[in-house]
Amino acid sequence: MTSRRITTLGAAFALSALLGPGAALAAAAPSPAGSIAPPSVTAAAPQASGIPVFTDSHGLRLVPEDTQVHSPTDFTLTVTTPQVSGKHRIRILLPSAYGAGTDPDRRWPVTYFLHGGGGTVDDVAAAPALRSDSMITVVPDGGLKGWYADWVMQNTAEGAANWQTFHLSQVVPFIDANLRTRTDRAHRAVVGLSMGGFGALHYAEARPDLFGHVAALSGGIDFGMWQVRAAVLATELNVTGAWCASTTSGSAGSGRCTGYGPIVDSDAIFGSPYPVFGADRVWNAVDPAAPANLARLSGTAITLYTGNNDVIDVHTAAASHTVKGRLDRLGIPSRLVDYGNGTSLSPSCNGGHNYGCWAPALADYVPRLEGAFAAAG
Incomplete structure (x- = not known):
């Protein structure tokens, strides 16, 4: 019987078909947003650094010696959990007034930002709008190829990989336990781009009780498209391509992706991608574009952004329009911004899969989100 798994060569062929001949150039070229190196950091104990004191909670254990302090309102914690192998970072941006002492009982809305494939928590440096004085x-950390999922296979080179459980059952309550947050869904958002665009929409559907607002930028949000499935397979097999080209986390802040980590089985994350005798049932169950999943977003504020001017965003545009059309048919309000070649969005945007477009898209979105938080009281 012929194996239904995809070899590394096969995934490379699939990704080549997905991306076209420009993929190698896209992977080698710096982002139009420019190369942004993560700011220098120093390790410090919270008590000595001016940042809030955090304690272990909800299965997360702090690694205090690995705390990185950029400023009293910008710092990175390191935690461990049995749910995901290794150490994992959580970068936190606080409003400037959070620790000012003028209103010590004030509680703040929270936005969770999910980075893309091949990225890290430091990619937030490329999106200045997310440094808000109105929200936390x-x-x-979403892993180089975590795909914001509890993996089907837990015995790969990655080890334990329950990313969804880590984020939704541990990180969210850990943040609420340690910071002065507004804990109702009207004051909590999830926003992501590329791989994180899938994560944002999937998390909003999986836990509508947690998130009242969701935004997906250039997201892989339609698992019914073979192009999106091929991109997931490419990350499993570390076939570096343009889905991973635009990140601030590359070597020395090069703006280039350094890869997706160790090669794992092509069925590791969502199981078999092939629609044969129900083999792809996990893909279908978590597909953000599935009408049954979209129906769970009733009452959620939904925003989608995409360009359509490179070998990746031509597919994220198709996925975004599919999702928008299905939401319309379900009678669920949503906002889609297809900025095409980027000229309508910003001079830095070429309509492609990069922070030259995502940064101005977030600059458009965040004030709207801040307004919605304020209107919720």
Whole structure:
């Protein structure tokens, strides 16, 4: 019987078909947003650094010696959990007034920002709008190819990989336990781009009780598209391509992706991608574009952004329009911004899969989100 798994060569062929001949150039070229190196950091104990004191909670154990302090309102914690192997960082941006002492009982809305494939928590440096004085921004590690999922296979080179459980059952309550947050859904948002665009929409559907607002930028949000499934397979097999080209986390802040980590089985994350005798049932169950999943977003504020001017965003545009059309048919309000070649969005945007477009898209979105938080009381 022929194996239904995809070899590394097969995934490379699939990704080549997905991306076209420009993929190698896209992977080698710096982002139009420019190369942004993560700011220098120093390790410090919270008590000596001016940042809030955090304690272990909800299965997360702090690694205090690995705390990185950029400023009293911008710092990175390191935690461990049995749910995901290894150490994992959580970058936190606080409003400037959080620790000012003028209103010590004030509680703040929270936005969770989910980075893309091949990225890290430091990618938030490329999106200045997320440094808001009206909300807390939390950027949890999503892995180079975590795909914001509890993996089907837990015995790969990655080890334990329950990313969804880590984020939704541990990180969110850990943040609420340690910071002065507004804990109702009207004051909590999840926002992501590329791989994180899938994560944002999937998390909003999986836990509508947690998130009242969701935004997906250039997201892989339609698992019914073979192009999106091929991109997931490419990350499993570390076939570096343009889905991973635009990140601030590359070597020395090069703006280039350094890869997706160790090769794992092509069925590791969502199981078999092939629609044969129900083999792809996990893909279908978590598909953000599935009408049954979209129906769970009734009462959620939904925003989608995409360009359509490179070998990746031509597919994220198709996925975004599919999702928008299905939401319309379900009678669920949503906002889609297809900025095409980027000229309608910003001079830095070429309509492609990069922070030259995502940063101005977030600059458009965040004030709207801040307004919605304020209107919720």
